[in-house]
Amino acid sequence: MFDDNLFDEWLDAQSRQIFTRLTAGEALRPEEMIILVLKAQTNHFAHLDQDLRQEMIQLRTDMDKRFEQVDKRFEQVEKRFEQVDKRFEQVDKRFDEIIRRMDRFMFWSLGITVAAAVFVVNYLK
Numbered sequence: 001m002f003d004d005n006l007f008d009e010w011l012d013a014q015s016r017q018i019f020t021r022l023t024a025g026e027a028l029r030p031e032e033m034i035i036l037v038l039k040a041q042t043n044h045f046a047h048l049d050q051d052l053r054q055e056m057i058q059l060r061t062d063m064d065k066r067f068e069q070v071d072k073r074f075e076q077v078e079k080r081f082e083q084v085d086k087r088f089e090q091v092d093k094r095f096d097e098i099i100r101r102m103d104r105f106m107f108w109s110l111g112i113t114v115a116a117a118v119f120v121v122n123y124l125k
Contacts, residue, residue: 008042015039 018032028036 011035011039011042 014032014035018028018036021032022028
């Protein structure tokens with residue numbers, strides 16, 4: 001489309017010519033004033049571009065640091081969940097042990113009840 005270097009070179013050459021005539025005390029035409037304004041704007045945009053690039057680099061480094069911190073916190077949370085999982089496994093083992101004991105108790109209770117019933121029935125006969 002439009003070659004920026006070509007425009008910059010033309011603008012630099014024109015602005016140098018205008019500054020030379022201006023330092024010689026000559027009056028400026030409106031077209032020359034427009035060229036100086038364009039030169040000032042291109043310089044301003046160049047500085048803004050540099051500042052914006054620096055800010056973007058700084059933002060990227062800040063975001064990288066924050067993501068690293070988030071990753072570290074996520075790892076800590078994962079470790080905590082692993083600890084909670086281990087505790088739940090221990091609780092499950094305890095419940096299994098309690099259920100096994102209750103099953104044994106119920107089996108022996110049923111056996112003693114049946115034996116007592118047989119004894120009572122035999123005694124009453």
